Amino acid sequence: MPKAKYDTIYRDLKEKIETESFSYQELLPSEHTLIQEYGCSRNTVRRALAELASDGYVQPMQGKGVRNIFQPITQTSFTVGGIESFLESALRNHQKPRTKVLQFAELETSEKISRRTGFPPGTHLYYLQRLRYLDDVPLILDHNYFLKELMPELTPEIAEHSVYEYLEQTLGFTITTSKRTMTVERVTQVDETYLDMNDYNCMAVITSQTFNADGIQFEYTQSRHRPDHFQFQDVAVRKKPG
Amino acid sequence: MPKAKYDTIYRDLKEKIETESFSYQELLPSEHTLIQEYGCSRNTVRRALAELASDGYVQPMQGKGVRNIFQPITQTSFTVGGIESFLESALRNHQKPRTKVLQFAELETSEKISRRTGFPPGTHLYYLQRLRYLDDVPLILDHNYFLKELMPELTPEIAEHSVYEYLEQTLGFTITTSKRTMTVERVTQVDETYLDMNDYNCMAVITSQTFNADGIQFEYTQSRHRPDHFQFQDVAVRKKPG
DNA sequence: TTCGTAAATTTGTTTAAACATGTTGAAAAT
DNA sequence: ATTTTCAACATGTTTAAACAAATTTACGAA
Numbered sequence: 001m002p003k004a005k006y007d008t009i010y011r012d013l014k015e016k017i018e019t020e021s022f023s024y025q026e027l028l029p030s031e032h033t034l035i036q037e038y039g040c041s042r043n044t045v046r047r048a049l050a051e052l053a054s055d056g057y058v059q060p061m062q063g064k065g066v067r068n069i070f071q072p073i074t075q076t077s078f079t080v081g082g083i084e085s086f087l088e089s090a091l092r093n094h095q096k097p098r099t100k101v102l103q104f105a106e107l108e109t110s111e112k113i114s115r116r117t118g119f120p121p122g123t124h125l126y127y128l129q130r131l132r133y134l135d136d137v138p139l140i141l142d143h144n145y146f147l148k149e150l151m152p153e154l155t156p157e158i159a160e161h162s163v164y165e166y167l168e169q170t171l172g173f174t175i176t177t178s179k180r181t182m183t184v185e186r187v188t189q190v191d192e193t194y195l196d197m198n199d200y201n202c203m204a205v206i207t208s209q210t211f212n213a214d215g216i217q218f219e220y221t222q223s224r225h226r227p228d229h230f231q232f233q234d235v236a237v238r239k240k241p242g
Numbered sequence: 243m244p245k246a247k248y249d250t251i252y253r254d255l256k257e258k259i260e261t262e263s264f265s266y267q268e269l270l271p272s273e274h275t276l277i278q279e280y281g282c283s284r285n286t287v288r289r290a291l292a293e294l295a296s297d298g299y300v301q302p303m304q305g306k307g308v309r310n311i312f313q314p315i316t317q318t319s320f321t322v323g324g325i326e327s328f329l330e331s332a333l334r335n336h337q338k339p340r341t342k343v344l345q346f347a348e349l350e351t352s353e354k355i356s357r358r359t360g361f362p363p364g365t366h367l368y369y370l371q372r373l374r375y376l377d378d379v380p381l382i383l384d385h386n387y388f389l390k391e392l393m394p395e396l397t398p399e400i401a402e403h404s405v406y407e408y409l410e411q412t413l414g415f416t417i418t419t420s421k422r423t424m425t426v427e428r429v430t431q432v433d434e435t436y437l438d439m440n441d442y443n444c445m446a447v448i449t450s451q452t453f454n455a456d457g458i459q460f461e462y463t464q465s466r467h468r469p470d471h472f473q474f475q476d477v478a479v480r481k482k483p484g
Numbered sequence: 485t486t487c488g489t490a491a492a493t494t495t496g497t498t499t500a501a502a503c504a505t506g507t508t509g510a511a512a513a514t
Numbered sequence: 515a516t517t518t519t520c521a522a523c524a525t526g527t528t529t530a531a532a533c534a535a536a537t538t539t540a541c542g543a544a
Contacts, residue, residue, distance in 0.1 A: 056419050064456075067456075069453055069457045082479065082481055083478045083479070179298050179477050180478060181475050182473070183469075183474075184444060184470075201441070204425075215267065227425075231423060231425050232423070233422065
């Protein structure tokens with residue numbers, strides 16, 4: 001669906017950088033050159049470049065040019081930058097995904113659950129507990145809370161495949177923003193029941209609140225990862241002090 | 243130094259959102275209104291709004307308006323979004339910071355260290371090992387590699403205070419991009435020597451490569467956190483599939 | 485050669501304008 | 515009363531132009 005010019009240019013440059021058409025530390029073509037290459041205005045080129053910069057792919061330098069600072073990374077990472085479903089992550093890393101639904105229930109948020117999840121008290125939610133396998137090894141235990149109002153027809157069958165795919169493809173949902181918190185917690189009885197913890201007494205835990213295009217939070221999830229298969233990547237940009 | 247109009251507007255709106263001048267789910271004033279409030283062009287307002295959106299503060303909705311989706315979070319988090327030094331984090335969380343330099347050495351990168359750190363082989367580096375205290379409790383063990391060429395006068399005294407402050411204030415350095423990887427690793431002998439692990443057999447580990455405004459990597463750091471005091475926060479935005 | 489200045493080049497900020505697309509609500513037609 | 519249509523309003527994309535600021539290059543003077 002993204003037919004915007006700046007997005008096309010962004011993707012094109014991104015792919016060129018990833019396939020090392022530009023070497024590390026090399027300067028990209030100047031804005032003036034890119035304008036002529038892509039036949040568009042300066043602002044459009046600059047928008048594409050700005051996105052690459054926020055991805056940590058390039059470093060713009062006033063008066064000098066735009067430097068490529070992309071370095072290829074290990075493919076084994078589980079979660080990178082954007083919002084990715086379990087299914088998408090697995091495919092990107094060439095791993096075989098499988099999901100087993102352990103629990104599928106409905107509940108109404110209490111005060112306590114409200115504070116933890118960010119849903120207002122009295123909201124009707126689905127509660128799911130799902131075990132995630134990669135290459136037939138159980139590695140992740142998910143606790144999902146979904147806003148029932150926005151997906152009244154959710155079923156265990158859908159949950160076993162991909163809720164995100166159902167929301168986006170079937171319901172025409174647009175998922176936009178996810179606020180995530182990473183912590184390390186002690187293993188629980190439930191963790192040990194389903195995962196081979198191999199002497200580890202901790203879990204890598206990601207909790208996330210996810211919003212749709214209307215700014216409505218439709219999901220709260222706690223995702224508990226076996227530590228030895230967990231990796232999370234991030235690019236941060238320092239804002240000028242002031 | 244940031245006297246840019248869009249940055250002023252961004253900060254002003256951000257503060258208004260944080261102090262709850264707008265309630266959760268409320269619409270912000272329209273672009274048209276903001277243009278008149280701030281006396282600037284539409285593009286300038288839009289730039290400020292775009293930054294707020296990438297911070298996960300607001301959700302723009304075509305045809306409808308811009309919705310406030312900010313929810314105040316627990317103050318206990320150690321690392322949030324941008325690039326922050328240990329000192330800055332501690333102050334933001336109202337904790338008393340202290341640093342003990344355990345090692346201060348110089349070395350030249352071998353092939354092996356090069357692959358791990360991202361510095362070219364043969365580069366001259368400082369190697370530091372630092373123990374970080376918060377409110378007099380040792381919680382973090384840092385292994386830093388700094389590019390000697392860019393800070394030939396680095397001393398243990400500086401390292402005990404704040405290297406970032408030295409780079410920015412004294413050397414006029416601009417720190418821009420940091421690529422970080424979060425993992426969970428087993429405790430080592432060194433960890434146990436300096437930190438009270440209290441039965442945990444894992445550490446939360448953040449490795450980071452940090453670049454200056456010229457796109458030169460000047461730092462590689464492995465930061466090992468005691469799990470019970472570690473929290474990392476992040477806002478992700480889903481890109482349209484295509 | 486060396487140094488310094490000016491010109492050319494490059495990115496950064498801001499304004500203005502036009503059109504596209506999605507939403508809402510009121511007026512008009514049924 | 516209900517539905518349809520359309521105008522008004524919201525954000526999204528693109529172009530154009532001007533000026534600012536930092537860097538590099540070229541050139542001329544010493």
